Amino acid sequence: MRQDGVRAQQRDQTRQALLREGRRLFSGSGYGDVALAEIVRAAGVTKGALYHHFSGKAELFRAVLEEVQQEVGRRVAAAADAHDDPWDQLTAGCQEFLTATTDPDIQRVMLVDGPAVLGWAAWRAMDEAASARHLADALTGLVDAGIIAPQPVAPLVHLLSGAMNEAALWLASSAGPGDLADTRAALGRLLQALRTG
Amino acid sequence: MRQDGVRAQQRDQTRQALLREGRRLFSGSGYGDVALAEIVRAAGVTKGALYHHFSGKAELFRAVLEEVQQEVGRRVAAAADAHDDPWDQLTAGCQEFLTATTDPDIQRVMLVDGPAVLGWAAWRAMDEAASARHLADALTGLVDAGIIAPQPVAPLVHLLSGAMNEAALWLASSAGPGDLADTRAALGRLLQALRTG
DNA sequence: GTTATTCGCGTACCGTCGGTATGTCAATGA
DNA sequence: TCATTGACATACCGACGGTACGCGAATAAC
Numbered sequence: 001m002r003q004d005g006v007r008a009q010q011r012d013q014t015r016q017a018l019l020r021e022g023r024r025l026f027s028g029s030g031y032g033d034v035a036l037a038e039i040v041r042a043a044g045v046t047k048g049a050l051y052h053h054f055s056g057k058a059e060l061f062r063a064v065l066e067e068v069q070q071e072v073g074r075r076v077a078a079a080a081d082a083h084d085d086p087w088d089q090l091t092a093g094c095q096e097f098l099t100a101t102t103d104p105d106i107q108r109v110m111l112v113d114g115p116a117v118l119g120w121a122a123w124r125a126m127d128e129a130a131s132a133r134h135l136a137d138a139l140t141g142l143v144d145a146g147i148i149a150p151q152p153v154a155p156l157v158h159l160l161s162g163a164m165n166e167a168a169l170w171l172a173s174s175a176g177p178g179d180l181a182d183t184r185a186a187l188g189r190l191l192q193a194l195r196t197g
Numbered sequence: 198m199r200q201d202g203v204r205a206q207q208r209d210q211t212r213q214a215l216l217r218e219g220r221r222l223f224s225g226s227g228y229g230d231v232a233l234a235e236i237v238r239a240a241g242v243t244k245g246a247l248y249h250h251f252s253g254k255a256e257l258f259r260a261v262l263e264e265v266q267q268e269v270g271r272r273v274a275a276a277a278d279a280h281d282d283p284w285d286q287l288t289a290g291c292q293e294f295l296t297a298t299t300d301p302d303i304q305r306v307m308l309v310d311g312p313a314v315l316g317w318a319a320w321r322a323m324d325e326a327a328s329a330r331h332l333a334d335a336l337t338g339l340v341d342a343g344i345i346a347p348q349p350v351a352p353l354v355h356l357l358s359g360a361m362n363e364a365a366l367w368l369a370s371s372a373g374p375g376d377l378a379d380t381r382a383a384l385g386r387l388l389q390a391l392r393t394g
Numbered sequence: 395g396t397t398a399t400t401c402g403c404g405t406a407c408c409g410t411c412g413g414t415a416t417g418t419c420a421a422t423g424a
Numbered sequence: 425t426c427a428t429t430g431a432c433a434t435a436c437c438g439a440c441g442g443t444a445c446g447c448g449a450a451t452a453a454c
Contacts, residue, residue: 116313155380162363193390
């Protein structure tokens with residue numbers, strides 16, 4: 001990604017600075033309470049630079065969201081790949097998702113502001129590409145292998161994805177000790193319900 | 198609620214008009230894309246009236262959200278009360294929730310903009326009071342009756358609530374024929390997993 | 395019944411913020 | 425060496441949320 005040439009390097013550096021400070025401020029204060037002037041000041045540039053790299057505030061946020069989602073997606077995929085058994089891959093991925101998205105900073109961008117700023121449909125498409133796709137693949141594989149009952153996977157993907165999103169928000173907000181373990185257990189029981197026999 | 202006296206009537210009428218037009222515009226265009234000037238013009242008043250009844254844009258939205266949530270809550274409670282068996286009450290309530298929140302206008306206010314505008318914690322508290330409380334009560338009752346396995350209900354409430362929210366958004370957005378039925382079936386299977394033996 | 399007072403709301407105004415138009419200077423290619 | 429492109433900076437604008445203040449009618453006080 002890094003190109004040679006003085007100008008290309010400077011360009012990348014500026015873009016990275018905008019993404020870094022944008023992410024930090026959006027995470028901390030929420031999209032609506034962050035002014036562009038704040039972001040560019042923190043990044044050491046001006047609004048001219050921001051509008052040279054992004055079409056506006058919403059697209060900067062979109063870029064930040066994409067970064068966050070792909071990080072979470074990679075963590076989930078890595079946790080799943082650590083197992084060989086398809087069923088273990090599913091449960092490990094779900095548990096890792098629950099852990100990763102418990103970070104309040106990730107939540108604000110990914111789960112709270114994301115759908116409102118970009119619209120649910122666009123947010124869904126990005127989530128699909130980053131992590132829900134893994135869930136759909138895992139479920140499809142398990143159906144094909146006869147491990148879970150034959151059924152349309154799309155409804156399941158959304159039910160489970162929504163369940164984990166909301167649970168993560170709750171865990172970060174009002175979690176007492178043991179709530180994470182209880183939630184993991186409850187989620188495990190729901191997943192178990194999908195198994196045949 | 199309606200009081201006598203010319204002034205009290207006028208006051209109620211203005212407030213209702215603001216809530217009605219606010220709800221219509223927030224539902225159609227989303228919180229961020231609706232200007233206060235638009236709302237007061239539609240309601241036939243001025244910003245002075247709006248700020249006399251509400252502390253600002255966010256509180257008007259909060260009042261609208263409360264209205265929407267309580268409507269949904271009443272629908273869910275009514276569907277549940279139509280049954281005598283506690284288990285039937287749970288499933289009927291969940292299915293009704295899924296149906297009620299498939300309305301795109303309700304979704305935008307209740308599921309997309311709500312958490313972003315008021316913050317997740319405040320949104321959650323309102324949702325708790327309006328409808329999630331019924332879910333928690335139903336689950337607690339089923340645990341006490343020995344119909345579902347003894348376990349903390351709080352994690353379950355959030356998992357199921359989140360599952361239904363996300364599923365409703367999906368159904369309204371990209372639903373093909375049969376998706377609603379498939380989702381109801383999948384949700385029913387997940388609920389079934391909670392039953393003992 | 396007259397006066398005082400509150401109340402519901404309109405009007406005018408302000409600061410801030412997202413967005414745009416244009417200028418500028420260094421890096422690049424011929 | 426010179427023309428050109430590109431990566432910004434600067435100055436500015438319109439819109440919007442919010443506030444200060446005024447007014448007139450309904451109500452309360454006596």
